[in-house]
Amino acid sequence: MNWTLEVVIVPVTDIDRAKAFYADQLGFNVDHDVHLGEGRRLVQLTPPGSGCSVVIGEGVVPDMAPGSLRGLQLVVADIVAAHAELVERGVKVGDVTVLDGDADKLARGGAALDNVGFVFFEDPDGNGWAVQQISARG
Structure with a gap:
């Protein structure tokens, strides 16, 4: 039996600001933006190529403090190109980091850079993201 992770809820303070960040700056696809009644809204966004989406909203997500989510991770085939794209899109992203400390790899x-090349950034609420390079899977 396959067990697939399909949705991660990301706590935010301003749905429209977060939607703009994830869609316009990160390039996530907006799958749904549904108003379910007074004080209830759900926005689902999916990174290109991903089988897992993020959900932001109000009145339909668990009570989590905005900015409290850490360890969200995206994977790309080329961390240097991904870093350049994030910078071009206006994301405040750190430099490419080689986690094993071998600067020659950079x-x-x-x-x-496979498995050890990373960049880190936060969304407007402070939820922490990492991007890791994995160009091929075994």
Whole structure:
């Protein structure tokens, strides 16, 4: 039996601001933006190529403090290109980091950054994201 993770709820203070960040700056697809009645709204966004979406909203998500979510992680085939795209889109993102401390891997680039090349950023509420390079899976 397959068990697939399909949705992660991200707590935010301003739905429209968060929707703009995830859609316009990160390039996530807006799957749904549904008003379910007074004080109830659900927005579902999916990163391109992902089988898992994020949900933001009010009145339909668990009570979590905005900005309290950490450890969300996206995976890309080229961390240097992903970093450049995030910068171009106006995301305040840190420099490419090589987690194993081998700075020579950054200079070599390409497959040398697999599994160890990361960038980190936060959404407007402070929810923490990482982007990791994995160019091929075993």
